[in-house]
Amino acid sequence: MTYDVAVVGAGAMGSAAARALAAAGREVVVLEQFTLGHERGGSHGATRLFRPAADDAEVAELTERARPLWRELEAESGETLLEETGGIDHGMSDASIAAFRSLHGATGLVLPAAEAAERWPGFRFETPVLYQPGSGRLYADRTVHALQVVAGRLGAEFRVQSPVRALRVHDGLVELDVPGGAVRARHVVLATGPWTPKLVHGLVPLPPFTVTQEQPRFFTPVSDELEWPSFLHHGPTSYGLYEPGSGVKVGLHATGPQVDPDQRDFQPEPERDLALLEYVEQWYPGLDPHRSTAISCLYDNTPTSDFVIDRAGPITVAAGFSGQGFKFVPLVGALVRDLVTGAAPTAARFRFQR
Secondary structure, eight states, X not given: OEEEEEEEOOSHHHHHHHHHHHHTTOXXXXXXXXXXXXXXXXXXXXXXXXXXXXXXXXXXXXXXHXXXXXXXXXXXXXXXXXXXXXXXXXXXXXXXXXXXXXXXXXXXXXXXXXXXXXXXXXXXXXXXXXXXXXXXXXXXXXXXXXHHHHHHHTTOXXXXXXXXXXXXXXXXXXXXXXXXXXXXXXXXXXXXXGGHHHHHXXXXXXXXXXXXXXXXXXXXXXXXXXXXXXXXXXXXXXXXXXXXXXXXEEEETTOSOBOOTTTOOOOOOHHHHHHHHHHHHHHOTTEEEEEEEEOOEEEEEOTXXXXXXXXXXXXXXXXXXXXXXXXGHHHHHHHHHHHHHTSSOTTOOSSOOO
């Protein structure tokens, strides 16, 4: 059997692409090397930040393009996926604050440090705080499952334990080498995160990728009365949010050791872990640094942190989303669909610089 599209990878981006392509009438098979909802890649976990950018007009515009698509997915799946809890940025320069005011106007507020500390006593602030009411949290595992349910309802087929060992373009088709026999498709979407460079092998021009094992922690608040908006700290670059049932997740952005995604040990690196604990003790008086749980996740990033959404012939790649990509999930699905179907030029790229 020859499919219209084979999507490799059933994480957030692959599942979003499958849903969008199936909705466009394409016959889609999704090949996942592990099981659905596995914890080996970058899509697992309960929550992610939804945050309009403070000083980047392009990211701010794309975030607002994604927002109604989240609501559309919620309506299709019957699930709550995006909760607008508000979000704060602190530690920013005066220039970044000015850019924020220019970009966001009435949608964001600039609060003096003392006023912000009175409102959110779980934090320590040394600079003015930027507050965005439209920020919040996304439910990540729930999103991936919702995308798969909707995609399946639209006719997409999901195959688990189906690692793709090689790709070959032959006679206008792409042949994918998987256990049990080859799968053929007129087009392939690679949404394989940190495994992407291993699969592409020169078929699509890519910037270099760095794969790291990040190690945030869940911390227990010292009081249930404290309010925890999602947050980003610009010095050092760190992030966090409250996750119901788990505590407050805090992580130092892109500081983990480089790893092979097939050889990771899921264990925190001691020196980096100690740095996180000391950081939380310094900046978050509302959290108990002695009551926490380490977690592990993968980042795959380009040198510029630009995402890769690009097409070369019958192969489209969507990768490099770690750090801030999850908030664009349904938008990425739509952009991939447009590349595959020809609704967008094959030269179209989304935050990708060669």
